[in-house]
Amino acid sequence: MMKVGYIGLGLMGKSMARNILKAGFPLVVHNRSQGAVDELVGEGAQAAATPAELTSLVDVVITNLPDSPDVELVVLGAQGIIETAREGQIFIDNSTIKPASARLIADKLGLKGVACLDAPVSGGDIGAQQGTLAIMVGGPTAALEEVRPVLEAMGKKITHVGESGAGQIAKAANQIMVAAQMVAMGELLMFARKSGADPQKVVAAIQGGAAQCWTLDVKPERLFAGNRRPGFKAYMQAKDLGIVSDTARQYGIPLVAASVHNQLFNAMLEMGMGEDDNSAVIGVIEALAGVSLLED
Helix, strand or coil: CCCEEEECCCCCHHHHHHHHHHCCCCEEEECCCHHHHHHHHCCCCEECCCHHHHHHHCCEEEECCCCHHHHHHHHHCCCCHHHHCCCCCEEEECCCCCHHHHHHHHHHHHCCCCEEEECCEECHHHHHHHCCEEEEEECCHHHHHHHHHHHHCCEEEEEEEECCCHHHHHHHHHHHHHHHHHHHHHHHHHHHHHHCCCHHHHHHHHCCCCCCCHHHHHHHHHHHCCCCCCCCEHHHHHHHHHHHHHHHHHHCCCCHHHHHHHHHHHHHHHCCCCCCEHHHHHHHHHHHHCCCCCCC
16 A cells, blocks of 8 residues: 655645545654644654655655745755655645646656646535545646545545646636635625625525525535634635736736735735635625624
8 A cells, every 4th residue: 555645734734634544544744833743643643854754755745735835845945855756656735836836846856757746625624624625636647546545535526637737727716716705705795784684594595596605505604603713714815816816917817806806815814814714704895894794
């Protein structure tokens, strides 16, 4: 059985690594903070002090890190993956990063005979915990088929989108839709609230029609309970929309609505809500409307 290494044990990464371990794969883990490492070691994983050490011990290396510079540093920097990478290994990146960064990493590791898959995910912390994530993959087909059992431990839908970088393009497209849904939900809830209708009853009324979507099925109940804790943090949504904007500029793509949504999520950061859930973008809309969703 393939031995797997997982680097980056954050809100989602720890759950994803745990599911790989539960599926029976020998697992080596590394993380900047030690608490998550100790937790998984207590469940049967092995710890590595650096990305280079981890890579020397495994057949498959997976990263799940906040942004493009983080992944580039862990892969290509001092004591990074590239130092001990060897021919025949497979590198998988579950992070959401720029397509250009994914292609750069694939080129650099390819010189050492490592096959690379950019494999960002969607489904939030619940999907990570339950192993039901959607995984969108760019890179060689043969490498994907070799590691498919590992990916199946983390997700229920695995789609090969194309060559290196294509997985990240799909994730950026995903985040365009996610942001649009979060903003639209916030707007419709404020529209109902300020126009004199019960927002909860409005949601119940429209869930069975053309407005039905995952966001409307999952998020309102949390907001009505006053829960804005993250499944997916707002600062990460803002980062992802920055990737969307950068990529759109690179290819001359007009994104009118996404540009506005980018501004709203950046406003969340300025208002100190970056650690809240991305659905808490309603807080910006509340401020603009001058009324709270839960106000009597």
